Amino acid sequence: MGPTASRPRATRRRLTTPYSGAPGCLPDGGPLPDGPTPDLEVVERLARDAEPGLTSMGSGRYFGFVIGGTLPSALAADWLVSAWDQNAGLLLPTPAAAVIEETAGGWVRELLGLPDAASFAFVTGCQMAHTTALAVARDTVLDRAGWSVGERGLQGGPALRIVTGDKRHVTVDRALRLLGVGADQVRLVPATVRGACWPGFSRACSPRRTARPSSARRRGR
Numbered sequence: 001m002g003p004t005a006s007r008p009r010a011t012r013r014r015l016t017t018p019y020s021g022a023p024g025c026l027p028d029g030g031p032l033p034d035g036p037t038p039d040l041e042v043v044e045r046l047a048r049d050a051e052p053g054l055t056s057m058g059s060g061r062y063f064g065f066v067i068g069g070t071l072p073s074a075l076a077a078d079w080l081v082s083a084w085d086q087n088a089g090l091l092l093p094t095p096a097a098a099v100i101e102e103t104a105g106g107w108v109r110e111l112l113g114l115p116d117a118a119s120f121a122f123v124t125g126c127q128m129a130h131t132t133a134l135a136v137a138r139d140t141v142l143d144r145a146g147w148s149v150g151e152r153g154l155q156g157g158p159a160l161r162i163v164t165g166d167k168r169h170v171t172v173d174r175a176l177r178l179l180g181v182g183a184d185q186v187r188l189v190p191a192t193v194r195g196a197c198w199p200g201f202s203r204a205c206s207p208r209r210t211a212r213p214s215s216a217r218r219r220g221r
């Protein structure tokens with residue numbers, strides 16, 4: 001059985017497109033309770049009230065955004081993670097989590113053909129992946145210019161210029177803002193509908209070039 005065939009079956013009544021109704025169409029949690037609610041009641045109410053707002057994201061018939069379904073093994077592993085309830089910050093209190101992270105990271109490094117010395121870290125998702133990667137890029141570029149961000153911070157340092165495609169994901173802009181890079185420092189270059197940048201992308205990184213190719217350059221002259 002291939003991965004698609006072995007995916008969990010979606011419940012038919014769940015939404016297969018993004019929700020288009022008004023927020024008020026879904027039950028809300030009601031007023032803040034006066035006191036503690038019994039455990040079982042919390043879980044039962046959550047399951048009952050959330051059901052109309054669940055989408056069948058794991059189904060091949062889900063037509064909203066580009067959101068992948070999971071595989072049964074990945075879903076089961078996710079359940080295990082919640083059931084184990086480990087605060088996996090350090091090796092000392094959570095050795096199993098640390099070993100799993102080291103193993104998975106090492107495998108990814110091997111798959112990508114990266115050197116053994118390459119470090120890795122797992123992040124929460126796309127937003128933190130962009131933030132982390134751009135933080136490393138920012139610090140490296142400034143370090144090469146003789147400015148250590150760790151020691152001197154950002155203020156007063158060399159100006160940064162970011163070159164990116166005009167179809168970049170919204171999380172790139174957000175990551176840049178978090179990293180102290182303003183919109184004026186971002187130079188956009190045209191990208192195809194698939195997000196690929198035009199062949200002169202690397203030339204746009206040169207300080208003497210403008211990001212937008214001239215019509216002569218677009219015609220290949």
Ligand SMILES: Cc1ncc(COP(=O)(O)O)c(C=O)c1O
Pocket residue numbers: 124125126127128170171
């Ligand atoms: C609008 C928006 N914000 C944030 C994210 C990133 O989410 P996450 O960091 O949880 O992967 C996405 C992912 O596609 C998104 O579309």
